[in-house]
Amino acid sequence: MRKLLGTVALAGVVLAGVGWWLTAPEPLPDDTLSGLEGDAARGETVFTAAGCASCHHAPEAEGDDKRVLAGGQRFASEFGTFLAPNISPDPEHGIGAWSRDDFANAVMRGIDPGGAHLYPAFPYTAYARMEPQDLADLWAFMQTLPEADTPSQPHEVGFPFNIRRAVGGWKMLYFGRDWVMSGDLDPQETRGRYLVEALAHCGECHTPRDALGGLDTSAWLTGAPNPNGSGTIPPLTPGEFDWSAGDIAYYLESGFTPDYDSVGGHMAEVVDNFSKLPAEDREAVAAYVKSLPEGGAME
The missing domain is CATH 1.10.760 (Cytochrome Bc1 Complex; Chain D, domain 2)
Known part of the structure; x- marks a missing residue:
């Protein structure tokens, strides 16, 4: 019995290790943005088309205040309620301390600078198809936006959906980077x-x-x-x-x-x-x- 229990425990450890390995974040290749210079004017068009302000401006913001990306909007789902974070250039409460590569991995791979998976309430599964030049331009434009010192609020997500590593398993199932519509397009x-x-x-x-x-x-x-x-x-x-x-x-x-x-x-x-x-x-x-x-x- 003792030998059997030891075998089962070892198998459990091995399976856990394999699961941990399979669900590891997969960052962009290091050279993805190599040699690309961002253009803020072009980046404004990317920012607008991607709807960044639509989700990340403060609730009830109007006019130019929509470019203050303080976060705080609530997005309810059957998995819990997700709160948009502050993505302004503020170095403490926003993303001002991020590098361009940090930003690229968040937008195109759903990985934060600490290496944790981001929830797919942030549509990185779509942004993964973004051209690297557009990402570089978007980053350049983001630097021109006003800072906001509003702290980001935690998501209201319960167990088991609050296990970030499990998002890696979700990505294995759903995170494809191919176009949905293929074939001959003009x-x-x-x-x-x-x-x-x-x-x-x-x-x-x-x-x-x-x-x-x-x-x-x-x-x-x-x-x-x-x-x-x-x-x-x-x-x-x-x-x-x-x-x-x-x-x-x-x-x-x-x-x-x-x-x-x-x-x-x-x-x-x-x-x-x-x-x-x-x-x-x-x-x-x-x-x-x-x-x-x-x-x-x-x-």
């Missing part, structure tokens, strides 16, 4: 794909999730329950969404639907961001949406 659709699947992370809301919170990419952009438990996020696929490309581009500029209804909820922030982008980008998103397959099923 230049406009390719730009639209980059905006929809990477920077604007549209799939995070418009695609259903499974029991572990992973996106069901076989039902890409077919609509989903609202994560806060109130209502649903509409589908964008043919058969369910019959707006023209012009309707889509105009909505992203003005917030008005073809029926003269107006945008509401968190989508209002998305429209505010897209209205600041070049018309070509809104048209590219429309082209991508109109090229989606029936039912969202990808080949």
